[in-house]
Amino acid sequence: MEKAFYIIRNTTVEPLFKGVQGVSFSGYNDTEFQEGFGYYVWFYLFPLQVDKTSVVEELKYMRAKLDFFINSMPENNLILCFSMEDISPFCYTGENFELKTEIYNYNQHLFHLAKTKQNVKVLDFDTFLADFSRSELIDWRHYYLSSVVINPKFGSAFQDWFLAKIDSLNSVRKKCLVLDLDNTIWGGVLGEDGVEGIHIGQAYPGNCFSDLQSFLLRMKETGVILAICSKNNYYDVEEAFRLRAEMPLTLEDFSCVKANWDDKSKNIIEISKELNIGLDSMVFLDDNPAERELIKKAIPQVLVPEFPDKPYLMLQFLKNLYNRYFQIYKLTDEDLKRTEQYSQNTSRKKDSIKYLSTNDFIRDLGLVIELKELKSIHIPRIAQLTQKTNQFNLTTKRYTETEIRALIKGNYKIWDATVKDKFGDHGITALIIVNIQEKKATIYSFLLSCRILGYEIEKVLLHKLINILYNKGIKTLKSQFVPTSKNAQTEMFFENEGFQLLNVDKNGTKHYKYDIMEEIGISQNYTLI
Structure with a gap:
């Protein structure tokens, strides 16, 4: 088996990596360098101690051990450092500035290392923890029996999160998000409700669609290609974007627009050809379960996630989708210019005729x-x-x-x-x-x-x-x-x-x-x- 990950840890974390291939673990607090791994993962968890002073000293000790480990390893080895997050259920009495300051110092030290050493990367552990109730994070039975800090029931979610982070480090992500329009990026049906009747703006549910579009715009700015595949008249779509100026998105934010009455599978294949990208690099969002099922069967290479049935769930859904399939650790100039570059390609193809x-x-x-x-x-x-x-x-x-x-x-x-x-x-x-x-x-x-x-x-x-x-x-x-x-x-x-x-x-x-x-x-x- 490939030696992919070497986990340097201070407690039991094996249940979190159960489904990850090629993982080996250090002993507790063992920072001796082991050769031959693709990634070295510094995964020191917050110490669950009642005494605040002991916790502060332990965090300082962890920081010193990290420095020792990094200085002992060759520069051509990649080390991934988890940020330190306070997951303790203990409420320390009085002013808690000393502990908060030490957590801050620990993380600032990680950021400094990542900035000054090219082989050090930081994984923001809080982006995983934020999706769960703090009261559920620790299962005390597992902790006292096996020194397992993070509840093993979150193992599958952790593995998805961790492997998505590895993909983002390696710039492995989907390229294109293909979007339906009606009840997907605005509320209502354009052909029935008209331009003024679709929901976008301050009042519910229009505020949900506005926030969704704002997030889509942020995705575009990180190099995600946006495309439209909608059963609508093109003129109506063009008019909707032109007249509803409160929309965060404009029609120019989309590298390819297919607004017609053809089968959506045909349109998605044409989008793939026009952008010259593989079908397996595309994700399709549509509120209509029947349309989703048709695409799954007709073009199984395209990822088709289930779409939330309530507008207030859409933003969290899109955030999770981005984190799983589109996130990237570091943006390049090409990422920032991607929509512009694909629009230029469209002009080239029209010119070639x-x-x-x-x-x-x-x-x-x-x-x-x-x-x-x-x-x-x-x-x-x-x-x-x-x-x-x-x-x-x-x-x-x-x-x-x-x-x-x-x-x-x-x-x-x-x-x-x-x-x-x-x-x-x-x-x-x-x-x-x-x-x-x-x-x-x-x-x-x-x-x-x-x-x-x-x-x-x-x-x-x-x-x-x-x-x-x-x-x-x-x-x-x-x-x-x-x-x-x-x-x-x-x-x-x-x-x-x-x-x-x-x-x-x-x-x-x-x-x-x-x-x-x-x-x-x-x-x-x-x-x-």
């Missing part, structure tokens, strides 16, 4: 490609790309930020590419990782975001890489194609670019070699920096 050939379209796009060695400031985005890219990903290797930094310190060269054209800036959308040993080089990762597929940029980047290696005196370039369920379209890429196929192993992985004899000319359709 007027051209007789793909070559003419690419030539007139004015593509500018900048391929440069990786800068440390780009590491979060690069790690994110490796986690999310599936279609044009020749080896499908996934890397964390810590692993990227470890590669840089080894015999690896890493290049990222930004792409611009007359419609706008795609941002950092390509990555190449190469291992160099004397006169030989091996491609470890070669991937492009789905946003820049279809412009033959992958060929330009490969040719530029070969030219870089040629000028470094590299004679042989090796590569692989590792097949997955999503990258079949790239299977012949290396062969089409003149690589010699050496063999295909039992797992279907193709192994290639390319003899670098000379530089390769770059098409004049591109400006390469």
Whole structure:
């Protein structure tokens, strides 16, 4: 079994990780470093002691032990630190500033470590605890019998929360939230109630829908793509957004709008194609149980959660949905610009229709490609790309930020590419990782975001890489194609670019070699920096 998580703890926490694979635990208060784990998890819980002074001293002791552990571990190991939260049921008499101050100092110390050490991340434990009554958090029978602080009945919820946090650290999340309109983002039915009759605003239930839209807007600002799939006339929808100015959302906040009377499964598939994203990266919200069931059956790849039947439950529902499927630990520039970038892609597709050939379209796009060695400031985005890219990903290797930094310190060269054209800036959308040993080089990762597929940029980047290696005196370039369920379209890429196929192993992985004899000319359709 893979050694995924090593939990450093001060009490019994095994019931919380019962469904998580690859977990090992330290002894109580044992901070000796153990090699070979992907994540080191500092999970020290608030001490359940009656004496306040003892608790304060214990928190100081925990902080010192954390420093000792971090200083004893290599920098290329990732440590996740749980925030300290007061879960004690004891009511300390008198002024309690000393204890509150020490909790504050403990957490501030965590934040300082995360800010100054690239391999330290903080998990806000309060985001888990907030969903439960404090009176239920501790089961005293389990505590006194087995030193279990958190009630084991919350184990399943904890595992969902914890694994969602791991996904957010690795930028693994759904990409697109597809929304119905009637009784979903506003109250009432537009076609029956009219623009003025739908509920949005201060009074119940309109205030619930206003808050829901405000949260959706915040989601969009974190890089979640919003789309509409509604059985309505497009003109009516456009008018509703235009005339009901109190709506937090505007029609421009949606990267794709399907307001018509076609089957919603057809529309969702078209949204997937227009945005060039996988169906399994989409979540569909609809108040109508029949519509939800149809999508579940017609497109099982799309996640279709149950929608609350009371407006006052919607905000908490959406918050939970975001935390489970859309949250991200650190935003990149690309996340902040995502809606704008997908809107630009829509403009590109509309523009491409007027051209007789793909070559003419690419030539007139004015593509500018900048391929440069990786800068440390780009590491979060690069790690994110490796986690999310599936279609044009020749080896499908996934890397964390810590692993990227470890590669840089080894015999690896890493290049990222930004792409611009007359419609706008795609941002950092390509990555190449190469291992160099004397006169030989091996491609470890070669991937492009789905946003820049279809412009033959992958060929330009490969040719530029070969030219870089040629000028470094590299004679042989090796590569692989590792097949997955999503990258079949790239299977012949290396062969089409003149690589010699050496063999295909039992797992279907193709192994290639390319003899670098000379530089390769770059098409004049591109400006390469």
